Amino acid sequence: MKIQPSFPIKRRITRKKHFDESDDDANNNQEILAAEKAFEVDFFFVMVDTANTSLKNRFEELGVFKEIFGFLLSSSNLKSLDIIELRKCCTKFSQTFSRKDKLTNKVIYDVDLDDLFSELRMLQMTLPDEPMCATEMFDFIRNINYFPNISIAYRILFTIPVTVASAERSFSKLKLLKNYLRSAMSQERLNGLATICIEKDLLDQINVDNIISDFASKNSRRKCFT
Template sequence: PKFPTKRQAKRKKHFDEQNDQNEEQQSVVESFRVNYFLVMIDVAIASLTSRFEQLKAFENVFGFLFTSKNLKSLDDTDLWQCCTNFVETFSHNNSSDVELNDFFSELKVLQATLPDALKSAPEILEFITAADCYPNVLVAYRILLTVPVTVASAERSFSKLKLLKNYLRSTMSQERLNGLAMCCIEKNVLENIDLDTVINDFASRNARRSIFFM
C-alpha cells in the first residue's frame, strides 16, 4: 500500500539543547510498522499462545478419550495414570463423579471390545450408551463432549438469546425460552425432525387438541 506523506512537524527545542543536524525523521512506513503492525502481531502471538496452552491442558485431561486409537494404544501403566489425572481433575470435596478403580476396569474392557470402525468420541459415546454397561466411562465421555473448547459456542448462544427474548417477549416463561433457544441453536438437528410426528404426538396428549388438529 502507498501511505500518504504528511508534513513533518518540527519539535521546538529549548535554548540549552544542542542542534543535532543528523536527527532522523521516522518515515510513514516505519511509523505504521512500529505503532500498528508490530503491536497487532504481539497481540496475536499472545492470544494464540494462551489459546494453545488451554488446549494443551484440555488434551492432558481428555486426550486418551479422543479416539479409539488413543485409547487402545495405552498400556496398563499409562491408562492408570490417565484415569488418575481425570479423577483428580473432577474431584470436589473428596468426592468425584467417576470412581477410579471402576473407571480403570471399564476402560480395560472397552479396549478389548471397542470396534476399530468407531474412531471419534461421539461414535464411542453412542456405542457405550447402547451397551449400557460402562457407567463411569459414560460419565467421562459426557463430560468430554459438553466441555466447550472455546467460548464461541457460548457467545453464539447468548447472541441468539438476545434475538429471542426482546422487549416484546419480556413475559416469556423460562421453559418456552429454553425450548426456542434450543430450536434456534440446534437448527441442523431440527431440520431432520419430522414435524408431522411432533404435531401428532402433541395432539394425542389432549382430546380437544386432537379434534383441533384433525
C-alpha cells in the same frame, strides 16, 4: 494480505528555493519513513503480539484439555496406552473431577479410579480394529451398556466445550429473538425459542404436524361443529 500501504503526506507549500537551502526531497523521504515506522510500531507489532498471545493461550488450553481427555478421544489413543500410562491417565482424570463435601469434608469423585481403570482395560480388548472417534466409542459403549464409569467420563467430555464458539452463537441468536417487539416475552418462552434456534438440526428431524395436532386436540376452547 497483499494490500499496498499508503501513508498520507501533508501538502507542502512550494516556494522558490535559494542556492543555500537544503533539498526538500530528503525531508519528504524522512516524513514517509517516520509514518511507516509509526505504523509498524503502533499498529503492526501490537496486532502481531496480540495474535501471538491469543494463539499461545489457546494452544495451552488445548494442551491441558488433551492431558485430561486424550485417552478418550479415539480408539487408537486408548489402545496405544500400556498399563502404567493408562493408570496415570485415569488418576489424572479422577483427581481433576473431584470435589470436597462441605458437610463431611470428604473428597467426592465423579468416577471411581479402580473401576474406571478396569473398564478401560476391558474396553481395550473389546473395541473393534477399525479406528473410532469419541462419539463412535460412546455409541459403542451405550449399546453394550456395561461400562458405567466410562459412560460418565464421556458425558463429562461432551459437556465441557473446547472453545466458546457455541456460546457466542447462542448470544448472537439472542439479539434476533429478544427485540423491541417481544419486550414482554417471559423467560420460559425465551429459553424455548433460543433452544429451537440453536438446535435447528434436531428440530428439522421432528415431525411438527404431530405436535400441532396434539396441541390442538388438548385445547379446551376447541369446539366441534357438526
